[in-house]
Amino acid sequence: MARKTAIKVANLTHTVTSNTGDLTILKGINMEILESESVAIVGSSGSGKSTLLGLLAGLDVNTSGDIHLYDEHFSSQTEETRALIRGQYVGFVFQSFHLLPSLQAIENVMLPAELKGDKQARQKAEVLLEKVGLSHRLTHYPNQLSGGEQQRVAIARAFASNPKILFADEPTGNLDEENGKLIVELLFDLNRSQGTTLVMVTHDNGLAKMCDRQLVMSSGQLTEQSL
Numbered sequence: 001m002a003r004k005t006a007i008k009v010a011n012l013t014h015t016v017t018s019n020t021g022d023l024t025i026l027k028g029i030n031m032e033i034l035e036s037e038s039v040a041i042v043g044s045s046g047s048g049k050s051t052l053l054g055l056l057a058g059l060d061v062n063t064s065g066d067i068h069l070y071d072e073h074f075s076s077q078t079e080e081t082r083a084l085i086r087g088q089y090v091g092f093v094f095q096s097f098h099l100l101p102s103l104q105a106i107e108n109v110m111l112p113a114e115l116k117g118d119k120q121a122r123q124k125a126e127v128l129l130e131k132v133g134l135s136h137r138l139t140h141y142p143n144q145l146s147g148g149e150q151q152r153v154a155i156a157r158a159f160a161s162n163p164k165i166l167f168a169d170e171p172t173g174n175l176d177e178e179n180g181k182l183i184v185e186l187l188f189d190l191n192r193s194q195g196t197t198l199v200m201v202t203h204d205n206g207l208a209k210m211c212d213r214q215l216v217m218s219s220g221q222l223t224e225q226s227l
């Protein structure tokens with residue numbers, strides 16, 4: 001059976017207004033990612049990688065062009081509709097974690113599943129936190145966790161809703177070698193066992209090479225390249 005297209009992007013541009021005038025961050029991106037593919041986006045700091053990931057996940061609205069996730073498209077949708085599409089398809093690990101400060105580690109991880117009405121949310125969150133090596137930190141609040149621990153909570157949370165597509169911005173950026181390996185194994189486990197499509201931004205060439213494909217961002221333009 002032919003694999004479905006998970007993500008399709010056509011002529012995507014993104015311009016923001018800053019205090020020094022308009023700045024075009026993304027300059028005509030085209031790409032297609034198939035279901036259960038793993039794709040790394042690499043490129044220098046400031047080239048537009050996080051901006052692209054945020055747009056693909058529907059967290060912000062692009063200036064022009066089209067983004068499709070499966071049969072849904074984000075352009076000209078309300079924030080509400082984009083939230084529904086995100087809920088249906090997307091898990092996201094942010095470069096800066098975005099944990100809710102007033103919730104304990106376990107509550108942060110439970111939240112997406114709980115919002116979907118999953119009665120097993122707490123048990124699942126416990127299992128996930130154990131997998132990322134944090135069973136001894138379940139009831140800590142984000143400000144009581146180290147950067148790497150917060151990163152691992154954020155990863156467990158992204159896994160909790162069993163997303164069809166997982167976007168991860170520097171998933172191993174704040175981790176030591178041992179925990180980095182653990183997270184990479186988890187990511188590819190999810191990819192193999194659930195057919196989850198993985199799209200990750202990374203500065204780690206070793207991790208990028210483990211992905212099926214490598215895309216290079218350079219000044220807001222994307223090219224395919226094997227490392």
Ligand SMILES: Nc1ncnc2c1ncn2[C@@H]1O[C@H](COP(=O)(O)OP(=O)(O)OP(=O)(O)O)[C@@H](O)[C@H]1O
Pocket residue numbers: 016017018023025043044045046047048049050051052095
């Ligand atoms: N809302 C905004 N307003 C103005 N400039 C922005 C805005 N968002 C991003 N930029 C600029 O756009 C460029 C691309 O940012 P982006 O965060 O996508 O880079 P990146 O490739 O993820 O970099 P890094 O590897 O450092 O995380 C940067 O120069 C950034 O300063």
Ligand SMILES: [Mg+2]
Pocket residue numbers: 049050051095169
């Ligand atoms: Mg970034």
